Amino acid sequence: MNAQETVTALLAELTGSHDPARIAGLVGADYVEHLDERTAQTSAPGDFPSGTRYEVVRVIVDDDMVLTHALLSSPGQPNSVGVDLWKVADDRIVERWSSRTPEVATTASGRSQLDGATVPDDTADSGTSRKIVSDWTKAVLLGGDFSAVPRFLSEKSYAQHNPEVADGIDGFTAATARLRSAGLSFDYHSIDITIAEGDFVFTRGVGNLGQKVVFNDIWRIDGGKIVEHWDVVSPVQAD
Known part of the structure; x- marks a missing residue:
């Protein structure tokens, strides 16, 4: 798998079956996550409770780094907009940087927090x-x-x-x-x-x-x- 495919596979598990064995197979043994500035070494991403929906809107891939920009929803919780930067090595996630902010209905520009261009123009340098x-x-x-x-x-x-x-x-x-x-x-x-x-x-x-x-x-x-x-x-x- 390439880096983006590895991230996609892990997100499918985190928002789907939550199969511990499959998650373990996609996360490095020394996985580290940074939730805002709180850093911890753990066995897997810990902020995806059961029932979480993670709707990816745009992805940026730079070598072994994958950025996902997404709308998140969880039962009984207000929606949030999130960014997650995933570092991949040997088909496993070894590090993640993550931040969330509430989704809002009204903005100064009339645009949403997630609309606009979604796919990088790979003809650009x-x-x-x-x-x-x-x-x-x-x-x-x-x-x-x-x-x-x-x-x-x-x-x-x-x-x-x-x-x-x-x-x-x-x-x-x-x-x-x-x-x-x-x-x-x-x-x-x-x-x-x-x-x-x-x-x-x-x-x-x-x-x-x-x-x-x-x-x-x-x-x-x-x-x-x-x-x-x-x-x-x-x-x-x-x-």
């Missing part, structure tokens, strides 16, 4: 896409140079899926200004993981949004600019 996002995060998200925003976000079409942010450069700048006027910081402290496939790039890092959070961002590139953005921002729970 992954390295170029990765470089654009890397430069964006260094200049703006980490560097705080908001005058550089028009260099990276498309002035023609920037589709936003964060529930609190409207489309376009104006939507992005208005949202950051609104946070600051409310006395809340918008700080990325680090970008710890970046993967890319075609025109899609995923980044994961930590920062502050009024409290310590994990930032999970998916960026889509077209014409040398960022044209679409999805995210899952989850608070870091105190131990």
